[in-house]
Amino acid sequence: MTGSDPAARRPLGDLCVVEFASFVAGPSAGMGLAQLGAEVVRIDPLGGGNDHLRWPVAANGASLYWASLNKGKRSVTVDVRSAAGRELVTALATAGSGIFLDNAVGQRWLSYEVLSARRPDLVHVRVQGHRDGRPAVDYTVNAEVGVPQLTGPESMEAPVNHVLPAWDLLTGATAAVGLLSAVHERSVTGRGAHLEIALADVALAGVANLGWLADAELTGRDRPRLGNHVYGSFGTDFATADGQRLMVVALTEKQWRALCRVTATEEVFRALEVALDADLDSESERYRLRETIVAVLRPWFAARTLDELADQLDVARVLWSPYRTMRQAAARFASDEDEVVRHVDQPGIGRMLAAGSPLRWSGGGLPPQAAPRLGADTAEVLSSLLGLTDADLGRLHDEGVIRLENRMTA
Structure with a gap:
C-alpha cells in the first residue's frame, strides 16, 4: 500500500483468488476482494454460465448484472465438462496464492479433499444453499425465515417477497470475511482451511441476531404487518403537497x-x-x-x-x-462526482454506472473498475499461473477446451 491516493491503495494486492461461482453470493464476495486489490480470476464455462445473460440487460442483450458483479476481475472460460478442462480448473484452484472460492456443491472433483491433496495449505471457501447440500436462493430462504409475512401493507394476507437479494449480498460479504480470516490463520500457522457458508444459515442467523426469533418464541405470537411503520419506534411515510x-x-x-x-x-x-x-x-x-x-x-x-x-x-x-424511483436515483450520479458510484467504460456495453468499494480510506474511496469481457484473460492467466506455452494454449484451443480469440478470427 503506497501513497495517500485512494486509487493507488491495494491492501490485498499480494493475494490471488480463483473464483468458480455464479449468481450473487460467490461473485459478490470475489468482487469485494477485487475492489481491495486482490487478483480475482473468475472461471466460467465456455459461452458463459447460468448468470452470464441474466437481467437487467443492455439494449444489445449484454448483462448489466454480470458486468456489475464482476468488476475488476479477470475472466477465464474453460470447457468444464471435459477432463482436460476440469484439470485446468483444478490446477488454477491450487495455483498462485492457493485461495479458491466456489459454489460448486456436489462436484466431487472440486471437493476440498481432492484439492487439498494437491495443495495442503489451500484455503477453500464454498458457498451453499442449505448446509446439507440442498439448493436455495435468496427468495426461498427469505420465505423460510418468515420475512415475507412481515412485509407489505397491513391489509395484505398473502406473503410479500422482497426485491433486494439481501441474504445473497450478506452471504457474499460474510464469505469474504471468512476467506480473509482463513488466509490470516494460514499466515500464522501454515495450515489451510475449508470453510462452508450456507445462504439459509446466513438468513437464519440474520433474523436471530435481530432478536426476531426470540421475540416470536417468548411472546408466542407473530409480529403484525405494519406497512411503512418502523417496528418498535416511530417512523413512517408522508405525502407532500406536490404528490411526492x-x-x-x-x-x-x-x-x-x-x-x-x-x-x-x-x-x-x-x-x-x-x-x-x-x-x-x-x-x-x-x-x-x-x-x-x-x-x-x-x-x-x-x-x-x-x-x-x-x-x-x-x-x-x-x-x-x-422516496425515489431507480431512474431518479441513477440520475443523481450523472456528473461522476460521487466517490462510490460513477461511470465506467464497460467492454461490450459502453458507458454505464458502476460502484467502487463503499469503504473509504483516508483520502477517499476506491473508484469502480470495468468487468472483463467473458474469457478475455484466458490465455494470459493460464500462461502466468500455470506456465502454459503458446503451443499448449493452441492445442487446448484446437481440442475445444478453451477459446482463443486470435485463433477464432484467424
Missing part, C-alpha cells in the same frame, strides 16, 4: 424533539401526553401511539412541497429521505 412521498424516522429522543419543533407540534404532543398518560420521549411509547402521531403530523407535510420540506427538515436536523 418521504420517509421520516425518529429513533432517538433528540430526533423526536427535532421533528416536533419543525412541525410546531410540541404543545399538541405535550397535551396528548397528559391526556393519554404517555411519555413520547420513550421510543416504545412513540411506537404504541404511532397512528395518533401520524394523524397530528400528516396535515403539516401535506401542506408543503417536497422542496419546501427538504429545506425545513434539513435545517431542523430531522432524520428523513425522499
Whole structure:
C-alpha cells in the first residue's frame, strides 16, 4: 500500500483468488476482494454460465448484472465438462496464492479433499444453499425465515417477497470475511482451511441476531404487518403537497424533539401526553401511539412541497429521505462526482454506472473498475499461473477446451 491516493491503495494486492461461482453470493464476495486489490480470476464455462445473460440487460442483450458483479476481475472460460478442462480448473484452484472460492456443491472433483491433496495449505471457501447440500436462493430462504409475512401493507394476507437479494449480498460479504480470516490463520500457522457458508444459515442467523426469533418464541405470537411503520419506534411515510412521498424516522429522543419543533407540534404532543398518560420521549411509547402521531403530523407535510420540506427538515436536523424511483436515483450520479458510484467504460456495453468499494480510506474511496469481457484473460492467466506455452494454449484451443480469440478470427 503506497501513497495517500485512494486509487493507488491495494491492501490485498499480494493475494490471488480463483473464483468458480455464479449468481450473487460467490461473485459478490470475489468482487469485494477485487475492489481491495486482490487478483480475482473468475472461471466460467465456455459461452458463459447460468448468470452470464441474466437481467437487467443492455439494449444489445449484454448483462448489466454480470458486468456489475464482476468488476475488476479477470475472466477465464474453460470447457468444464471435459477432463482436460476440469484439470485446468483444478490446477488454477491450487495455483498462485492457493485461495479458491466456489459454489460448486456436489462436484466431487472440486471437493476440498481432492484439492487439498494437491495443495495442503489451500484455503477453500464454498458457498451453499442449505448446509446439507440442498439448493436455495435468496427468495426461498427469505420465505423460510418468515420475512415475507412481515412485509407489505397491513391489509395484505398473502406473503410479500422482497426485491433486494439481501441474504445473497450478506452471504457474499460474510464469505469474504471468512476467506480473509482463513488466509490470516494460514499466515500464522501454515495450515489451510475449508470453510462452508450456507445462504439459509446466513438468513437464519440474520433474523436471530435481530432478536426476531426470540421475540416470536417468548411472546408466542407473530409480529403484525405494519406497512411503512418502523417496528418498535416511530417512523413512517408522508405525502407532500406536490404528490411526492418521504420517509421520516425518529429513533432517538433528540430526533423526536427535532421533528416536533419543525412541525410546531410540541404543545399538541405535550397535551396528548397528559391526556393519554404517555411519555413520547420513550421510543416504545412513540411506537404504541404511532397512528395518533401520524394523524397530528400528516396535515403539516401535506401542506408543503417536497422542496419546501427538504429545506425545513434539513435545517431542523430531522432524520428523513425522499422516496425515489431507480431512474431518479441513477440520475443523481450523472456528473461522476460521487466517490462510490460513477461511470465506467464497460467492454461490450459502453458507458454505464458502476460502484467502487463503499469503504473509504483516508483520502477517499476506491473508484469502480470495468468487468472483463467473458474469457478475455484466458490465455494470459493460464500462461502466468500455470506456465502454459503458446503451443499448449493452441492445442487446448484446437481440442475445444478453451477459446482463443486470435485463433477464432484467424
